[in-house]
Structures are given as C-alpha cells and as structure tokens.
Amino acid sequence: MEFTYLDNAATTPMAKEVVDVITDQMANNFGNASATNYFGRQARKVLDESRHTIAQSINAKDSEIIFTSGGTESDNTAVIETALSRQKLGKHIITTAIEHEAILKSMAYLETLGFNITYLMPNERGEITVDQVRDALTDDTILVSIMYGNNETGAKNPITEIGELLKDHQAFFHTDAVQAYGQESIDVKAQNIDMMSTSAHKINGPKFIGFLYINDEIHIPSFVKGGDQETKRRAGTENVPAIAGFAKAVQLITPEVKEVRRDRYFGFKQTIQEVLTTNKVTFKVNGPTDENALNHVFNLYLPGIDRGVLLTRLDLEHFAVSGGSACTAGSLEPSHVLIAMFGKDSPRVNDSIRISFGKDNTEEDVVKFSNKMVEIIKDLTN
Template identity: 90%
Template sequence: MEFTYLDNAATTPMATEVVDVISEQMANNFGNASATNYFGRQARKVLDESRHTIAQSINAKDSEIVFTSGGTESDNTAVIETALSRQKLGKHIITTAVEHEAILKSMAYLETLGFDITYLKPNRRGEITVDQVKTALTDDTILVTVMYGNNETGAKNPIAEIGNLLKDHQAFFHTDAVQAYGQEDIDVHAEHIDMMSTSAHKINGPKFIGFLYINDDIHIPSFVKGGDQETKRRAGTENVPAIAGFAQAVKLITPEVKDERRDRYFGFKQKIQEILKANDVPFEVNGPTDEHALNHVFNLYLPGIDRGVLLTRLDLEQFAVSGGSACTAGSLEPSHVLVAMFGEDSPKINDSIRISFGKDNTEDEIVKFSNKLVDIIKDLTN
C-alpha cells in the first residue's frame, strides 16, 4: 500500500521534467552567470531565458523578476526593505491577521523599530475586504501587504480591487502569492501589484528558489548584502539549475492545465463533502466553498475530533494531510488563521484539518481517503 499525499499546500513533489532539467544543468552548465567567459555566458543564457518564461507567466517585464531563495526571503525583502527605506514618508503599514509567518514575523520586527502596524481581521470566510483597507489607509501608510490566497483555508482576497485603490497612493502594494501562483491567473500590471512573492516548490519545482516581482517603478535596497547580482537587487551567485527547474515547472502549467486542475480540485472538494454527508458525519468547511477560494486547499472542521489524534490515525493508514501551515504544524500553538476567523475559544481551532490537492491526485484516491476518514471518525466517536 502506497501513501496518498494530500499535503500539497505544504510542498509538492518535483515534476519529472523539472528533475531532468535540473540534472542536465548541474551536469553540463556549471558556469557563474556573472562571469564573462564562455561558461559564464552559457549560464547567463539559461538565466535570461528562465527569467523571460517566468515574467511572461504574470505579464511582467523580464527586468521585474528578482530571483530569491523562496517565499520567506521574498516576503522579508518586500516588507522590511520597503519599511526601512521609506520611513521618512511615514511609519504606518497595513497587513492582515492571517498572513504567513514570513510576513507576520517581519511585522513584529518592524514594531520593535517603532513602526505602526494595522492587522486587518478577516470575516468568517477568511476574507479581507477592500473597504477594510480603505478605512485603515492614512497619509502615513507606506506599505500594504495582503496575501493573494490563504495557505490554510484557501480564501482569496480582492487583490485587483486593493491594487486599484492604492494606485494613486504613496503606499506600495505587496502580495504574498506563494499559494496562488500557478493556481490563479495573475496579471501584476492589470491588478496594480507593486511587489509579489512566490516559491517554486509549491508548483512542483525545486525548493529554495523563488522570485520577488518588483515593478520597475519601485526601488528598494537589496535585503541580501554582497555582490551586484540581479541588477543589484539580490546579492549572491544565481542558482542557475534551480532557476531553470523553476522555469520548467512554470512551462508545464499551461492555461489549459491550470483550468483542468482547478476544476478537478473543486470536484475533489465536492466528493469529500458528498461522502461525509452520505455517512452522516458532521462537518463544516472553514473558508469559502465557491469560486472565492483556491481550489487546491480544503480546510475541514470535524466537531469533537482532535486533529492530533486524527492526523496520526490517517498517517498510520498512509494518508498524508496536515493540521495547518507546514511552518507551524509541529507546534502546539493553535492556527493563527482560524483564531483570527473564529476567535481563540472556538472548538474549530483544535478540531480542523487541512487537505490540499496536487497534480497527481486522482478521484479514486479521494474516494479512498474520504471513506477511511469516515471509518476513523466513527471509530473515534463510538
């Protein structure tokens, strides 16, 4: 019996085509992309082609893509460097209470430096509204950072509307799109996004590589100090094999593939609910159940079922799911996302699990998982 992997919001397995590209680059293209010799030029060619592929995927210019070590560095760079470089214009920042830890811990650091942070609370669907941003906005606001889609509930935020609100304001607009990139149709210019963070390992690419989109009109210092790589916006020798692998992962997600996956994942959500209802298992969905959600993320509240016990039982039955963000899942602390949505006394905090789908999942796997979930819940409640 093989494991069924349903934790794709935490990370995804590398696609075979991505592994092949990385292996080929590691074996045959070892040059430093900053060197002017033959080997450096070959590496630079791969770097430039990869940057172009990725820029096209979000309707950006090649010059607006800055390669980083992943989502955390991209988030840290956008938030901390914007704050430190623009504090003479104001020290007010707007974010949400359901952001990834890479944003929230950056905010906590900035608070120690005297910055004033407004944390917008979501509604019970996990969403932030443009009116909340408008109400919180002041003349001193220098940055607004709102995630594109939540990594625990899948709730999407009105990014284009927020971008339109801010287009004539001094505040830079950043969005953490680590979960949304590759799932949603993103156009950074049409949505008036100034900066956007991504990570390759969420789209069947390699770990420890991502990019920060920075609009050409935006100027912030490099977070990593050192050489003049990435046109002086991110120091450090470029990881050409990983970048080439990232670009290959992007190439695999054609518009047709993206549409097919979204439809399939939505069907998976429907199938799980159908089987739970047919077996009289009580449950609630944490987050939107319509088009306002990332379809690959599904958060279930199962009343009276301790998530720790359930996750262990599922793991023993060779089904891999999670209790929330992979960055905090090993902690005894409750999900800050569910706390923000429902309050710290809600039973949903301890009785919810996250199921997240990937490109290799099949309906047969979902049916088997759902039936096993029913069996375990009935065993725990009898």
C-alpha cells in the same frame, strides 16, 4: 501500500520534467552566470531565458523578476526593505492577521523599530474586504501587504480591487502569492501589484528558489548584502539549475492546465463533502465553499475530533494531510488563521485539518481518503 499525498499546500513533488532539467543543468552547465567566460555566458543564457519565461507568466518585464531563496526571503525583502527605505514618508503599514509567518514576523520586527502596523481581521469566510483597506489607509501609509490566497483556508482576497484603490496612493502594494501562483491567473500590471512573492516548490518545482516581482518604478535596497547579482537587487551567485527547473515548472502550467486543475480540485472538495454527508459525519468548512477560493486548499472542522489523533491515524493508514501551515504545524499549535476567523476559544482551532490537492491526485485517491477518514472518525466517536 502506497501513500496518498494530500498535503500539497505544504510542498509539492517535483515534476519529472523539472528533475530532468535540473539534472541536466547540474551536470552540463556549472558556470557562474556573473562570469564573462564561455561557461559563465552559457549559464547567463539559461538564467535570462528562465527569467523571461517566468516574467511572461505574470505579464511582467524580465527586469522586474528578482530570484530569491523562496517565499520567506521574498516576503522579508518586500516588507522590511520597503519600510526601512520609506520611513521618512510615514511609518504606517497595513497587513492582515491571516498572513504567513514570513509576513507576520517581519511586521513584528518592524514594530520594535517604531512602525505602526494595522492588522485587518478576516470575516468568517477568512476574507479581507477592500473597504477594510480603504478605512485603514492614512496619509502615512507606506505599504499594504495582503496575501493573494490563504494557505490554510484557500480564501482569496480582492487583490485587483485593492490594487485599484492604491493606484494613486503613495503606499506600495505587496501580495504574498506563494499559494496562488500557478493556481490563479495573475497579471501584475492589470492588477496594479507593485511587489509579489512566490516559491517554486509550491508548483512542482525545486525548493529554496523563488522570485520577488518588483515593479521597475520601485526601488528598494537588497535585503541580502554582498555582490551585485540580480542587477544589485539580490546578492549571491544565482542557482542556475534551480532557476531553470523553476522555469520548467512554470512552462508546464499552461492556462488550459491551470483551468482543468482548478475544476478538478473543486470536484475533489465536493466529493469529500458528499462522502462525509452520506455517512452522517458532522463537519463544517473553514473558508469559502464556492469557487471563489484557491481550489487546491480545503480546511475541514470536525467537531470533537482531536486533529493530532486524526492526523496520526490517517498517517498510519498512509494518507498525508496536515493540521495547518507547514511552518507551524510541527508543534500542532492552534492555527493563528482560524483564531483570527473564529476566536481563540472556538473549538475549530483545535479540531480542524487541512487537505490540499496536487496534480497527481485522482478522484479514486480522494474517495479512498474520504472513506478512510469516515472509518477513523466513527471509531474515535464510538
């Protein structure tokens, strides 16, 4: 029996076309992109072409794309280096209580250095409002970091409106778009985004490669110290095969493909709810139930069903889902996102699972999964 993989918010399988590009580059293009010899020039050509492909995907300039090791490094760089380099202008930062750990732990570190961090709390849909940002903004605010869409609930935040609000303020606007990039149509110029983090392995690309978009008008120091790669903004020899693979993954997600997937994933959510309802299984959705969400992420509260037991039973039946963020789910600790939404004493923090869809999932997969979940839940409650 084959596994049905429904944990795509944690990571995605590499597309065959991406594997082919990476394999070819590893075998035939081993030069250092900083070298001036023939082999270096060949590597530089691939690097430049890949950067251009990725820049176009968000309406950025090629020079505004900095390749990193992934979302965590991009987040760390944007938050920590902005704070340290701009502290003479103020020491106030605005973020949310539902950010990824890469943001939250960066903020905690800055608090030890005397920075004042405002953590905005979400509503029960898991969303932050532009009014919350406006009310928290001060003359000393130097950075606002709000995630584009949440990795546990799929709730999207009003990024365009926040960007407009901050357009004439000294605060830089950063968004963690690790889950949203490849799912949403992002235009960093139209949305007034100053910095944005992404990771290739969320869009069927390779792991340990991502990019940080930084508007050309913004100057922050390199987080990684060393050589002058990435125009002195990120030290370390570029991983050209992985970058080429990243660019290929981006090329595969055309606007048309993106729209088709969004519609299909929303349909998958509807299917799961219909099967549960038909079989009289009690459930609630954590996060938006309409299409104003990252449609590939679906978080379900199943009252009285211990998520650890349910995840284990599903895994034994060859269905892979998760209890929340892959960065914290290993210990099955309560979700900080659900705690922020409902409070630490809410049963939702322990009785919820995250289902996340990918390009290879089919309606048949989702129906089989839903029916198996019903079977397990009825067994657990009898």
